[in-house]
Amino acid sequence: MEDFEGFVRARSTALARTAYLLTGDRHQAEDLLQDTLARVAERWTAVSRGGDPEPYVRRMLYTRAIDGWRGRQRRAALDTTEARQRPELRGRPDDADTVTRRLVLRDALARLTQRQRAVLVLRFYEDLTEVQTAEALHCSPNTVKSQTRHALERLRQLAPELADLFGPGTPVEAR
Amino acid sequence: MTSDLRDAFDDLSADVAPYVVGDDLGRTAWRAGRRRRTRRLAATGGLALAAAAVLALIAPWPVIPQTLGPAGTDARATGYPQRITHQWWLSDLPDRPGPLAGLVEINGPDTFGWRALSQHGNQWRLPQGIGTGDWPALSSDGRRLGYLAAQEGPYVLRDLVEGTQLRIPSISGGTIGLPARYWVGDQTPTFWSPDGAHLLLSGGERTADGTPPAGLIVDLTGSVRSVPGDLGFPAGWAAADRPVWVKVSGADGRSEYKVTATTTDLTGTPVTTVTLRPSDAWPGGGGLNQWSGLASPTGDQLLLTGYLTGDRGEVRRFSLRDGTELGVTTVDDVWVPCGSSWAGEVAAMPLMLRSDDGGTASTALLRPDGPRQVVAADPDLSATCLVWASDALAGEAHGWPFGLSTAWWSWWWREILAGAAALAMLLWGWIRLGFWRVPVRSKAAPPA
Structure with missing residues (x-):
């Protein structure tokens, strides 16, 4: 148990950030992280015996985010949260433009499908290759490629003001 | 980007x-x-x-012999399996399986021979050599069993409760040239006396004088007595020391067709002889053979089965006191004789139900309201004959959960x-x- 708690203390912040990006909502991210860690705790002896447990934990995080978990629908109504519940608006004395871009990206990501969002997070935040992303999401590399393309096209439509992030001509397939 | x-x-x-x-x-x-x-x-x-x-439903019985503990002398079968189904694992009959309910003859393309049946339907292989041809003998209480171990002998008598076994090397099959003193006939019924002390077999002594044999009487000490004389076929027992014989004469039309029942003592000396008198005429040809006669457990009646054309059997009851007919019942699906039996006071007829693969054995009780099938056998088992202990057939039917259903899935539900x-x-x-x-x-x- 001490090992597990030590692991959670050391890695929970990084895992929480991924969970948030995968869900787009801090409540759902909290549920996802708790659910994932409970499942990991269930098999902790076997997981920790194999060495570094983080790949397994992250894999489960991705899978749970895609396959759904209990709280997803329950928390859906919380998307329209008040500003005090939106940590992306707090904590840093950013200028208005930075905050606006952050909100636009957040809202655009929220309008992608679970799988499209997961593909973007795994490819561009977790920095996984197409093959690794396909293995994590139980799909083929071609699916990852097409999902990435569709997700970026959708983001361009939803947030043309963020064209510098994912504008036309971006060679995403080249990675 | x-x-x-x-x-x-x-x-x-x-x-x-x-x-x-x-x-x-x-x-x-x-x-x-x-x-x-x-x-x-x-x-x-x-x-x-x-x-x-x-899994326990599928394979408990083959691996757990249903042996009894030390049994009293009154141990007897109290029930019978309503369903005779296929069994994946077969073992030889153990020494002390307890009273058996019956025996089943299997004649499939891949497997054949006799199997013993427990009261709940578990099957064991009867340890017989190939081609013995004899009919195993099961006592009315299911406790005693007799069979030919091999064509050369010996004949084996077993007490299935106490686990004792008596091997009689002086009895062999009927093949000419075998050295054993006595022979037992193929394809003939066998009868234990009501007290289980004697076994009546069709057979005789290999003698040079040519005296026609009537049968053999074997007792539990292993002594064998050949009963000579023109008594006809063995037909059971009228009492513990009174074997019954049925003789058919005059079947060629030149003399009167006559069927007699003779009760003798253990030496074959006639005690009483009665001529059986049907209420109507005997059917043409009679259709009587060595399987036809069977004395009742009470010893006062004789069951006589005529095998008619069209897969029908005509079962007549006669009084052994005066030969008068007491009743007649016609039963369908009787085209392979294998010996009738009793369920208390009710006669039980072996049936052979037609199927795609030829036929499968069953049993019908001849109740006053008509014949009623009481056993169903898996068609894939290729069962051709069922022999029952009378006490078992008079007891409780064990057929859970599908009873007499013959739907294919009811045979394969465990699988x-x-x-x-x-x-x-x-x-x-x-x-x-x-x-x-x-x-x-x-x-x-x-x-x-």
Whole structure:
């Protein structure tokens, strides 16, 4: 148990950030992280015996985010949260433009499908290759490629003001 | 682009972590994991128990001999299996299986021979050599069994409750040239006396004087007595020391067709002889043979089965006191003789039900309201004859859960259940273990 708690203390912040990006909502991210860690705790002896447990934990995080978990629908109504519940608006004395871009990206990501969002997070935040992303999401590399393309096209439509992030001509397939 | 998007993701999630990571997350998750693990173990245990229960339905009897403990002398069969079904694992009949309910003859393309039947339908192989041809003898209480171990002998008498066995090497099959003093006939019925002390067989002594044999009487000490004389076919016992014989004469039309029943003592000396008098004329040809006669357990009646054309049997009851007919019943699906029996006061006829593969054995009780089938055999078993202990057939029918149903799935329900359980377990395992298939490498490494 001490090992597990030590692991959670050391890695929970990084895992929480991924969970948030995968869900787009801090409540759902909290549920996802708790659910994932409970499942990991269930098999902790076997997981920790194999060495570094983080790949397994992250894999489960991705899978749970895609396959759904209990709280997803329950928390859906919380998307329209008040500003005090939106940590992306707090904590840093950013200028208005930075905050606006952050909100636009957040809202655009929220309008992608679970799988499209997961593909973007795994490819561009977790920095996984197409093959690794396909293995994590139980799909083929071609699916990852097409999902990435569709997700970026959708983001361009939803947030043309963020064209510098994912504008036309971006060679995403080249990675 | 990619570093720009990554920076944007980084920026978006930078301040979220403290809100997502709850207080004491590690301890909370650990407790939740413990609860999940407990539930998983409980579910796994339940599934394993269910699978074990299903397997137990399929294979408990072959591996657990239904032996009795030390039995009293009054041990007897009290029930019979309503369903004779296929059995994947067969073992030889153990020394002390307890009273048997019956015997079944199998004549399939791949397997053949006699099997013993427990009261709940478990089957054991009768340890006989190939081609002995004799008819095993089961006493009315199911406790005593007699059979020819091999064509060369010996004849074996077994007490299935006490586990004792008597081997009589002086009895062999009927093959000419065998050295044994006595021979027992192929394809002939056998009869234990009501007290189980004597066994009446069709056969004789290999003598040079040519005296026609009537039968053999074997007792529990192993002594064998050949009964000579023109008495006809053995037909059971009128009392513990009174064998009954049935003789048919005048079948060629030149003399009067006559059927007589003779009761003798153990030496073959006639005590009484009665001429059987049907209420109407004997059917043409009679249709009588060595399987036809059977004395009742009370010894005052004789059952006489005529095998008619059209797969029908005509079963007449006669009084052994004066030969008068007491009743007649016609039964369908009687085209393979294998010996009738009794269920208390009710006669039981062996049937051969037509099927795609030829036929499958069954048994009908001749109740006052008409014949009623009481046993169903799996067509795939190729059962051709059923021999019952009278006490078993008069007792409780064990046919759970499908009784006399002959639907195909009712013969294979255990395999269907086991297959469904196996599929469920495979599916469960696939779902549960799917996470472990492909390891994923992450760029994010824990801090040193």
